[in-house]
Amino acid sequence: MNKSDILEKFGEKIKEYRKQKGFSQEQLAEKANLHRTYIGMIERAEKNITLLNIEKIANALDVKITDLINQQ
């Protein structure tokens, strides 16, 4: 799957907020009730994430989904 722009931007946003909150990938995965390697794959845009998992990550980061998705 060649990397798509929106998945790359989304991955960068997750990484940015995660670091802001001081979480490791594993800590964020645990908080979001996702597999511990999943966050790394999302940050590297290797997964086409679903809306329910976007919601889980937004809640774990205590941000709004719209904070994670900005579309020019």
Added chain:
Amino acid sequence: MNKSDILEKFGEKIKEYRKQKGFSQEQLAEKANLHRTYIGMIERAEKNITLLNIEKIANALDVKITDLINQQ
């Protein structure tokens, strides 16, 4: 899969914009390059949509992704 709030709200938003634009479900699916029954399933919150398909639908409706996802 019991219907989740965010998928239901998302489905309602798609329907609202689709009707505003005067598209049938099949016309929107064709414009978004998705299977013709897919839009109906999304509107009924029967599918956990992916970010790439959210982007396809937003582009087909000529709206921003953030217009389709509002989180209280």
